[in-house]
Amino acid sequence: MARIGVLALQGDFLEHEVALRHLGQEVVQVRTVAHLDGIDGLIIPGGESTTFGRLMSDLGLYRALADMIAAGLPVWGTCAGLILLARHVLDLSYPTLAALDIVVDRNAYGRQVDSFEMDVQVPVLGPEPFRAIFIRAPVIQAVGEGVEVLARLPQGEDVPRVGAGTPIAVCQGRVLGTTFHPELTQDLRFHRHFLELVAGRVAPI
Ligand code: GLN
Numbered sequence: 001m002a003r004i005g006v007l008a009l010q011g012d013f014l015e016h017e018v019a020l021r022h023l024g025q026e027v028v029q030v031r032t033v034a035h036l037d038g039i040d041g042l043i044i045p046g047g048e049s050t051t052f053g054r055l056m057s058d059l060g061l062y063r064a065l066a067d068m069i070a071a072g073l074p075v076w077g078t079c080a081g082l083i084l085l086a087r088h089v090l091d092l093s094y095p096t097l098a099a100l101d102i103v104v105d106r107n108a109y110g111r112q113v114d115s116f117e118m119d120v121q122v123p124v125l126g127p128e129p130f131r132a133i134f135i136r137a138p139v140i141q142a143v144g145e146g147v148e149v150l151a152r153l154p155q156g157e158d159v160p161r162v163g164a165g166t167p168i169a170v171c172q173g174r175v176l177g178t179t180f181h182p183e184l185t186q187d188l189r190f191h192r193h194f195l196e197l198v199a200g201r202v203a204p205i
């Protein structure tokens with residue numbers, strides 16, 4: 001069975017762990033470089049990207065993780081986790097892992113909609129809509145050619161300053177990013193999808 005690491009420095013790592021355990025998965029909480037040893041995939045949870053940035057620098061996790069991702073480690077970032085995977089982030093004073101060719105604006109949904117939920121279509125997960133929970137969510141402003149958009153903000157939703165069609169879930173090779181929080185729902189389809197990526201059953205683009 002694959003061993004999945006969950007970066008457990010801060011944020012909602014426990015919710016990811018619970019979801020993975022529901023799927024019968026072995027989970028390792030990653031707090032040091034040594035914890036990365038032998039993992040087959042990594043989830044970077046939601047939280048606060050500046051705090052992650054500081055802790056990851058202090059603990060030497062940037063270099064170790066960047067090397068593992070370059071060598072093909074599957075990674076999934078949710079919300080702050082997606083921010084840390086982005087190639088370029090507006091207004092972030094820490095380096096990122098630059099594993100997803102996207103440009104991200106942190107907190108661009110604005111204060112008046114710090115948090116909101118909506119049903120979205122995610123074709124790779126099947127026809128049933130997915131309940132997407134956004135909490136001070138980042139906005140993906142641009143995606144590079146090698147990036148597959150898995151879901152977009154639906155038409156007709158009233159989200160100030162962010163247009164319908166804005167990407168909200170993306171994939172590049174074995175790196176997955178969602179601007180919302182599947183770990184805060186009971187719907188395990190995204191976690192299952194990530195495990196399939198880890199197992200190599202979903203063809204990387
Ligand atoms: N906006 C937050 C940040 O910049 C992310 C919020 C979240 O992960 N729910 O890190």
